[in-house]
Amino acid sequence: MSEQTTEKAHLFLSLREASLALCFDFRHYEPQLLLFCELIRLMSDGNTLFRREADKNGLWISQPGRRKMRWIEGSELIEYMCEAVSSEDLSPDMLAAICARVFRTRATPAEHPDTGEAGIRIDTGMESFRCRQCGQCCRNLDYRDALTEEDVKRLKALGRNGILDRVGKFKSQEGKPIYRIWMKPGKLELEEACPFLTKVPTENRWSCRIHDVKPTICRQYPVSRKHANMTGCPGFDNKK
Structure with a gap:
């Protein structure tokens, strides 16, 4: 979120x-x-x-x-x-x-301001995003294989074994490591939702118990207005 x-x-x-x-x-x-x-x-x-x-x-x-x-x-x-x-x-x-x-x-041809490299400037629309703490992104995971190796190294350095116990390591067809979240500890079964998501008592919102160290993909969600729309996130809905 x-x-x-x-x-x-x-x-x-x-x-x-x-x-x-x-x-x-x-x-x-x-x-x-x-x-x-x-x-x-x-x-x-x-x-x-x-x-x-x-x-x-x-x-x-x-x-x-x-x-x-x-x-x-x-x-x-x-x-x-x-x-x-x-x-x-x-x-x-x-x-x-x-x-x-x-x-x-909106997307337009552009040059990198520092290097002059040709590329595309893309307006993400994230300036109008506001997290509703609805837990939609955490209860309906669409990024299970998006944990990075850098995330794993960071969690190991912090000694967050309770989080790493829920990470499965697999290999792609090319032999590259894939880190899958969130797994049931000791099993090859996926959790239906993020196990670190907690309902706030008496309130219609959710909180993250690992907010300070959560994976990069969680911090970046959603990456665009389209991503939010495709995954049911209401963060761009100004009526709510």
């Missing part, structure tokens, strides 16, 4: 970082079919044919130079889109237009 910010929030991403952020978004959710259709139309200038099928999680997409279409769905479709937005042929203007649609915010 994040603290409210006061200045207009934005971030600068290099062109490579912007492509990686787009792929992270695609892989974080089920195929976003309406968005993918919009992006295919945008990137191909209407030259790539595609169509949807009702109640199916994929698209018929034409191949380069051919009118024949093939069916792509699920993770294969996500990787198809990742490859498309990672193309070095995309101009900064096009990449910014893609970022604006994917992250549902």
